[in-house]
Amino acid sequence: MKFSKNVVLSAVIILSIALFNGHVFAQTSSVKSAARMMQENTQQPPALIDPNIERREINESDIDTEDLEIGIFGGFISIEDFESSEVVGVSLAYHINENLFLEARYAKATAGQTSFEKLSGGAPFLTEEERDYTYYNLSLGYNINGETFFTDNLVFNSDVYFTFGAGSTEFGGDERFTISAGAGYRLLFTDFWALKVDVRDHVFTSDIIGIEKDVHNFAITLSTTFFF
Numbered sequence: 001m002k003f004s005k006n007v008v009l010s011a012v013i014i015l016s017i018a019l020f021n022g023h024v025f026a027q028t029s030s031v032k033s034a035a036r037m038m039q040e041n042t043q044q045p046p047a048l049i050d051p052n053i054e055r056r057e058i059n060e061s062d063i064d065t066e067d068l069e070i071g072i073f074g075g076f077i078s079i080e081d082f083e084s085s086e087v088v089g090v091s092l093a094y095h096i097n098e099n100l101f102l103e104a105r106y107a108k109a110t111a112g113q114t115s116f117e118k119l120s121g122g123a124p125f126l127t128e129e130e131r132d133y134t135y136y137n138l139s140l141g142y143n144i145n146g147e148t149f150f151t152d153n154l155v156f157n158s159d160v161y162f163t164f165g166a167g168s169t170e171f172g173g174d175e176r177f178t179i180s181a182g183a184g185y186r187l188l189f190t191d192f193w194a195l196k197v198d199v200r201d202h203v204f205t206s207d208i209i210g211i212e213k214d215v216h217n218f219a220i221t222l223s224t225t226f227f228f
Helices: 002-042 115-120
Strands: 068-078 084-095 100-110 132-149 155-171 174-188 193-206 213-227
Touching (some): 100 155, 155 193
Antiparallel strands (some): 084 100, 100 132, 132 155, 155 174
C-alpha cells in the first residue's frame, strides 16, 4: 500500500511537469507567431511607380544667334481679274527679338488675260510690258514660337507668324500704294536654315478694267531662308 502511494505521487508529479511544459511551449509558439506576423506587416509593399525615369534625348535645332534672315521664294499669285500667275522673289528680315521682326520683300509676276479678253477676242486691256506685275513692301511680323515633332526623338523649332505691311505695286503701267497682310509657318531644320510657307493678300485700288475698286491679290509662296 505504501508502495502504491509513492507510485501514484510520482505519476502526479510527472503529469504536472508535462502539463506545465506544454503550456509554456504553447505560449512561446504564440509569441513567435505574433512576432512573425508583426514583422511581415511592417515590410514595405513593392513600389508601383519606378522613380528612376529614363530621360530621352531630343535633337532640337535653335535659331542661330544672328538676327538677319535672307531668303528666296516662289509660288503663285492670284491677280484679281487677271488669272493666277507664277511669282518669284527675295526677302530680307531683321529679327528684333524672338517674337518681333521686320521683313522687306520684292517679287515679280506676269499677269494673264481677263475673262473678257478670252471670250471677246478683242483688243487686250494691257500691253505685254504692262502685264509685268512687280511689288515690294515692308512688313512688321509677330512670331508664335513652338515645336514640331517628327518622331519621339526628333523635334524642330517652328513658328506660326503674322505680318502686316505696306509698299507699292507696279502693274498696268502705274504704281499703286499697296497694303499687305498674311500669315505663315516656319520650320527650322538647322540653326541657320529654315523653310517657310505663307499666304499674303496684297490690296490696292485699280481701275484697269474701267471700274475703280479695291482688288485683292493673294500670293501663296514657299521660301528657303538662311540666318547670318
